[in-house]
Amino acid sequence: MSGPAIVIRSVDKTFNPGTRGEVAALETVDLTVAPGEFVSLIGPSGCGKSTVLRLIADLVAPTAGEIEVFGKSAHQARLDRDYGMAFQSAGLFSWRKVARNIELPLELMGWSKADREARSAEMLAMVRLAEFGKHYPWQLSGGMQQRIAIARALSFKPRLLLMDEPFGALDEMTREHMQSELLSLVSDLGTTVVFVTHSISEATFLSDRVVVLSPRPGRIHEIIDVPLGSGRTDDAREEPAFFACSTEIRESLRAIGAAA
Amino acid sequence: MADQRGPVIIDAAANSRLGSVGGWARNLGLVAVAVAVMVVAWEGYKAIGQAIGGTWPGTSVDLPVSPDDLTMPHTWSILGALFEPVQRGSDETLAVFLLKAAAFTFVEAGLGFLIGGLVGLGLAVLMLRSPLLDRALVPWINISQTVPLIALAPIIVTWGRTTFLGDTVSVALIAAYLTFFPVAVNGLVGLKSPSTEKLELMRSYAAPWSKTLIALRFPAARPYLFPAFKLAATLSVVGAIVGEISAGVRGGLGRAILDYAGRYTTGPEKLYAAVLGAALLGLFVFGMANLAEQRLVNEGEEQPR
Numbered sequence: 001m002s003g004p005a006i007v008i009r010s011v012d013k014t015f016n017p018g019t020r021g022e023v024a025a026l027e028t029v030d031l032t033v034a035p036g037e038f039v040s041l042i043g044p045s046g047c048g049k050s051t052v053l054r055l056i057a058d059l060v061a062p063t064a065g066e067i068e069v070f071g072k073s074a075h076q077a078r079l080d081r082d083y084g085m086a087f088q089s090a091g092l093f094s095w096r097k098v099a100r101n102i103e104l105p106l107e108l109m110g111w112s113k114a115d116r117e118a119r120s121a122e123m124l125a126m127v128r129l130a131e132f133g134k135h136y137p138w139q140l141s142g143g144m145q146q147r148i149a150i151a152r153a154l155s156f157k158p159r160l161l162l163m164d165e166p167f168g169a170l171d172e173m174t175r176e177h178m179q180s181e182l183l184s185l186v187s188d189l190g191t192t193v194v195f196v197t198h199s200i201s202e203a204t205f206l207s208d209r210v211v212v213l214s215p216r217p218g219r220i221h222e223i224i225d226v227p228l229g230s231g232r233t234d235d236a237r238e239e240p241a242f243f244a245c246s247t248e249i250r251e252s253l254r255a256i257g258a259a260a
Numbered sequence: 261m262a263d264q265r266g267p268v269i270i271d272a273a274a275n276s277r278l279g280s281v282g283g284w285a286r287n288l289g290l291v292a293v294a295v296a297v298m299v300v301a302w303e304g305y306k307a308i309g310q311a312i313g314g315t316w317p318g319t320s321v322d323l324p325v326s327p328d329d330l331t332m333p334h335t336w337s338i339l340g341a342l343f344e345p346v347q348r349g350s351d352e353t354l355a356v357f358l359l360k361a362a363a364f365t366f367v368e369a370g371l372g373f374l375i376g377g378l379v380g381l382g383l384a385v386l387m388l389r390s391p392l393l394d395r396a397l398v399p400w401i402n403i404s405q406t407v408p409l410i411a412l413a414p415i416i417v418t419w420g421r422t423t424f425l426g427d428t429v430s431v432a433l434i435a436a437y438l439t440f441f442p443v444a445v446n447g448l449v450g451l452k453s454p455s456t457e458k459l460e461l462m463r464s465y466a467a468p469w470s471k472t473l474i475a476l477r478f479p480a481a482r483p484y485l486f487p488a489f490k491l492a493a494t495l496s497v498v499g500a501i502v503g504e505i506s507a508g509v510r511g512g513l514g515r516a517i518l519d520y521a522g523r524y525t526t527g528p529e530k531l532y533a534a535v536l537g538a539a540l541l542g543l544f545v546f547g548m549a550n551l552a553e554q555r556l557v558n559e560g561e562e563q564p565r
Binding site: 054057059078079080081083084085087088089091093095104105107108109162 | 455457458460461462463464465466467471475476479482
């Protein structure tokens with residue numbers, strides 16, 4: 001368990017190299033994430049923050065450089081199911097009841113029915129939707145669906161959670177509520193999180209460190225430490241340190257011509 | 261990608277969903293109204309046409325269809341013919357005879373539907389799996405539907421007779437030739453319908469291709485497949501009847517239609533009754549496919565309206 005959770009070493013990513021559609025998405029990105037750390041990636045559209053996430057997830061391969069996840073290649077980490085993933089759209093399977101959505105990764109891992117059902121019940125309780133297991137996804141609100149997606153991502157208790165703007169489609173109030181919930185969930189489980197967001201306040205509230213990316217090609221512009229400590233609650237949003245840190249992120253984004 | 265391979269046969273979203281009990285009663289009422297409208301239109305045309313002497317008023321130009329009883333028998337004569345002996349001196353009524361013929365054709369059509377459905381699904385999966393096969397197969401699949409079935413049917417039946425396959429299987433193959441097409445085309449669109457995020461999710465679980473096919477692509481394809489299945493079901497009846505007629509297979513509705521067309525002048529009602537039987541068989545298989553869709557696709561997936 002010692003050693004970093006993620007190491008990204010001078011990674012370049014170019015899409016469609018050598019063709020007219022060539023896009024330099026990332027250039028010499030270096031980043032190390034410690035176990036249990038919550039790191040957000042923020043930056044303007046097209047800065048490659050989702051690409052960083054997909055590289056860690058081994059959904060795309062780097063053009064140059066290397067990525068290690070828990071000391072192995074990103075590819076091996078994917079095959080070992082070392083991470084769970086959540087996207088902006090909850091992406092629940094409409095034909096499966098809520099509990100069976102949470103059980104999907106467990107099914108693919110060959111868990112027994114009894115084990116799967118026990119775990120999905122546990123996860124449903126964890127996201128405080130215990131009574132909704134037998135519902136279909138359409139019967140749930142957007143925020144509830146996203147909680148199920150998070151429960152699904154965490155169902156096999158991976159050490160790493162990769163999230164691509166998971167709350168991007170939610171209204172402000174639901175969003176803040178979900179942020180608090182996510183924070184207590186992952187700190188209970190000790191999960192390492194890499195979180196892509198557009199929102200400065202979201203990045204500030206959630207993260208131990210915020211990585212500001214500049215666009216075309218995407219580079220790490222600055223890494224900002226968030227001095228809010230662990231076990232933070234909604235009150236943290238009103239602390240002076242919260243505003244100071246938000247301002248620092250905003251200044252950083254402004255420096256690369258991204259924030260108003 | 262859909263527009264690269266010709267039209268999607270039926271838009272999945274346009275597929276109406278009538279599942280409730282109230283819906284059933286309303287459907288039945290609609291059918292009754294539709295039948296009544298047809299009967300009134302038929303008899304009305306006859307009555308008016310005969311009253312004005314079968315020509316456009318004030319001219320000697322014939323009406324498009326002669327309103328006499330030979331060309332357009334009364335609806336009640338057609339209905340009545342169903343309960344008369346199929347032949348002079350026979351114990352069997354025309355209705356019973358047609359029911360047996362419909363059962364015979366139904367077996368061929370059902371077998372054709374199954375073969376065509378499986379072949380269509382298989383092709384869709386192959387084309388999904390291999391872009392090379394996709395490009396290689398699409399022209400052939402499209403060309404296949406431009407060859408007239410009437411020309412192909414006798415060849416298939418002749419081949420069938422030289423092998424262990426009987427006429428029933430031959431006619432089923434003719435029906436399958438029509439049914440595989442919508443299933444392959446719509447099936448491929450359906451299998452490709454899951455979003456990138458859902459496919460990436462399966463990849464993040466290190467799910468093999470086959471598991472992704474079964475757990476994600478097939479369920480997601482159902483709203484596309486079932487409209488194709490409904491079309492294929494009715495096409496299988498058309499294919500079986502055309503197959504029977506062009507290959508001279510006895511015992512089914514196709515043969516009955518051919519026979520009664522030959523003896524039209526002595527009893528036009530029988531031809532109409534046989535055509536009615538074919539239409540009802542088509543409706544029956546369509547209804548079965550529709551029922552299957554309601555059970556397998558509608559189940560709590562979307563918000564009822």
